[in-house]
Amino acid sequence: MIVCVEGVNGSGKTTLAGALLGMWTYGHARAIDPVQHTVFGDTVRTAIMAATGLMADAETLAFASARLHTAGMLAATRCPPMTELLVLERWAGAVVAYGTVAGASPFLLRALEGSLAGALPVDVTVLVDVPGDVAEARLKRLGDRNRFETLGGGYLERVRRQYLAWASIRQVPVINGQQDMATVAGQVARLISDRVAASGHTTKESA
Numbered sequence: 001m002i003v004c005v006e007g008v009n010g011s012g013k014t015t016l017a018g019a020l021l022g023m024w025t026y027g028h029a030r031a032i033d034p035v036q037h038t039v040f041g042d043t044v045r046t047a048i049m050a051a052t053g054l055m056a057d058a059e060t061l062a063f064a065s066a067r068l069h070t071a072g073m074l075a076a077t078r079c080p081p082m083t084e085l086l087v088l089e090r091w092a093g094a095v096v097a098y099g100t101v102a103g104a105s106p107f108l109l110r111a112l113e114g115s116l117a118g119a120l121p122v123d124v125t126v127l128v129d130v131p132g133d134v135a136e137a138r139l140k141r142l143g144d145r146n147r148f149e150t151l152g153g154g155y156l157e158r159v160r161r162q163y164l165a166w167a168s169i170r171q172v173p174v175i176n177g178q179q180d181m182a183t184v185a186g187q188v189a190r191l192i193s194d195r196v197a198a199s200g201h202t203t204k205e206s207a
C-alpha cells in the first residue's frame, strides 16, 4: 500500500505521516520524503536550495529527478503488499503545483507528472489543504526554514491554489488540514481502508 500525502509546506504532511504509521497495525510501515530519500536526491536538494537565479524548468527537472531516482531505488519493493504501508511526502502533485507557480513549462510539467505517476504505483493520494497564511504561521513557529518556506503566506497561497486545481482535475481527495490531527488522520485512514477493501483484501489487513 503506497499512500502519497501532498500539500504546501506547513500543511501537516509530516505530522500526518507519523499519525498514519502509528495507526498501522497490519505490517511494516514507514514514511519517506522522496526528494531526500537518496544520497543523490539529498545532494540535488542541497544544490537547489543553494542556487540563486535557477530557471523554473531546471529547478522543476531537478526536483523530479530526485523523486524519480527514489522510485528507482524502491524498485525492489515497487508493489509492497497491502499489509505494508509506505507513505510518500509529496510526489507528482508537488511538481505540478510548485512548478506552475515557479513558471515552468506546462508541457514539461505534464511530462514529468506522467513519468512520476508511472514510476510508482501509488494507491491513495490525498491533498492536505490549509490556507497560505495558516501554513506560514505554523512555519514561523518552527524556525529553521528552507528557501521555499521563507517566501511568505502569499507564495504558499499561490502554491495551495495550484494544488487545489490539480486535485480537482485528478479527483484527488482534499482533506481540511485545519482540523485537529486525529480528525485529519482518521479521514485519511478511512480512504486507505476503502482502498484496501476495493483491492479485495480482507478488512483485517486494513488501517
Ligand SMILES: Nc1ncnc2c1ncn2[C@@H]1O[C@H](COP(=O)(O)OP(=O)(O)O)[C@@H](O)[C@H]1O
Binding pocket: 007, 008, 009, 010, 011, 012, 013, 014, 015, 016, 138, 139, 142, 177, 178, 179, 180, 181, 184
Ligand atoms: N492539524 C494541525 N493542527 C495544528 N497544527 C498542526 C496540524 N498539523 C500540523 N501542525 C503543526 O504545523 C507544523 C508543520 O507541520 P508539519 O507536519 O511539519 O508540516 P509539513 O510536513 O507539511 O511541512 C508543526 O509544528 C505541526 O505540529
Ligand SMILES: Cc1cn([C@H]2C[C@H](O)[C@@H](COP(=O)(O)OP(=O)(O)O)O2)c(=O)[nH]c1=O
Binding pocket: 009, 033, 035, 036, 045, 059, 060, 063, 064, 090, 094, 095, 096, 098, 099, 102, 146, 148, 149
Ligand atoms: C519547484 C518545487 C519546489 N518544491 C519545494 C517544496 C519544498 O519546500 C521543497 C522540497 O523539499 P523537500 O525535501 O521535499 O521537503 P521539505 O523541505 O518541505 O521537507 O521544495 C518541491 O517540493 N517540488 C518542486 O518541484
